[in-house]
Amino acid sequence: MDQWVDEARRGDPRGFDELYRWLGPQIAGFARARGAADPEGICNEAFLRVFRSLPTFSGDGAAFRRWVFSITRNLLIDAHRKRQRRPDEIFAPPPEQVVPGADEAAMASLAHDDVVALLAPLTEEQREVILLRLVADLSLADTAEIVGRPVAAVKRLQARGLKRLQSTLLEQGVS
């Protein structure tokens, strides 16, 4: 990862490519599970911003990953705001614009529907923390940095979320 960051910082397309392949699915998955209407668009935008700003970035691969997730999170917040203000314009393409060959995205979407349903009983904050930890195996410290909260607060959110998840699952008798 560190090598890819260095290569990309030097402008080597191979570095960009490797970074995108490494984190792109995680970012898109995070965006999808967070309810983004256009996860790929969010992912594209996040990487565009990151790659354009890469010359000013200093840090290793782990720092790079935190950075990408932070930007993605902010983009999701923006998208949510814009969707609230101009619900008719933003993001979700009309069904007729979905082209043939969208099977993979559809499958990913279906799979993520399960994740969304699983985490539905949680609060937004709990969901975000647990998703970040699930989707990219981020540490508590990394997650705290991304969401801009103290580690203790993130740990508490996680614990509350997991307890709620457990009680929901046990009540449902899922096995």
Place this chain on the structure above:
Amino acid sequence: MTDDDVHGDDMTHPELSDEQLAALLEGRSAGIDGHPVADALGRAREQLAAEPVPTPGAALSEFLGVGRVTEPIPRSTQAADVIDVTDEVDPTPRRIPVLTSITAFIGTLSGKVLVGTTVAAASIGGAHATGVVDIPLLPDVDDAAVVETIDDPDEADDLDVSDDDSSSDDGDSDESGEDSDSDDSADDSDDSDSDDSDSDDSDDDSDDSDDDSDDSDDDSDDSDDDSDDSDDSDDDRSTPTTTVTTPTTAAPTTSTTTTTMPSTSTTTAPSSSTTKAYSVAGVGTTTVTVTGFQISLVSAVPAAGWTLDEAGPDADGVESRYVNGDLEVRIDFEIEDGQLRVRVREENDATDERSERFEYFPLS
């Protein structure tokens, strides 16, 4: 039959400790395979990991190097191309080509003739209107109805058609999770106008970045919208408008009223600061100051038995969080429709009860 018999599932799947749950979340088995939580988290992890490599848009492909990709990236959807937020924003505003066309047209002979005719007609009309000359075919000045649309500040407020956007932009995202820098202040103001009622997110500002070059691109779209809104507000409120219209009835009624500049506007941020303390009995008191559309934390003081978990700016205003064992109370402040909105959320993990309520306070 005992209670234990009724809750057979609980017998089969005991509640896990916080440590066990955390271990599951981190992908460690913790010796509890087969537990519903372990299964559910495992499935979720697999499903999230199955996400394909997203299709890069045109602009991103330039970075990735067309033709250098060692294996084809599955093209799952065209959405990224349809929604061009992912692509580079054309640095040339859309209005410029239009202006260029108009300029080119004026440069032609036909254009010059048309412009000259228009100017002459306008001059004659103006002279007629002011009584300098009398053009028979034009209605007399006395016949014109002078309609003043604004003479009461309250009415002017009612006429307000602009939204919060006129005060600031959408608060486009900040660029970095690594560095906090001086861009914070600007982003704070951006965030302050948000009417996002469900922002769960805290501290966008802490994620601010050292790079805003892309933001400026994005903001260009927003600023277009915003400037349009500003235009609206100018037309409707700021500039006293007097409309002269040709009467459509034989005996036009003439009503002339004194133009009064509205003294206040719903989209103009109040210039003075307002301090508001909000208390939840037995929990704590959070005090904020509102200046314009900006909210800042003054203090957050927990009541006895409670601790302040965190307090400070969040994406849309100010939040404070008080905890007491399984109880958690959040007091959040946002500006909504020109009012200070306080949202109080209470959670009880022991009983799994949640509640939420809102209160609004006008800003003078």
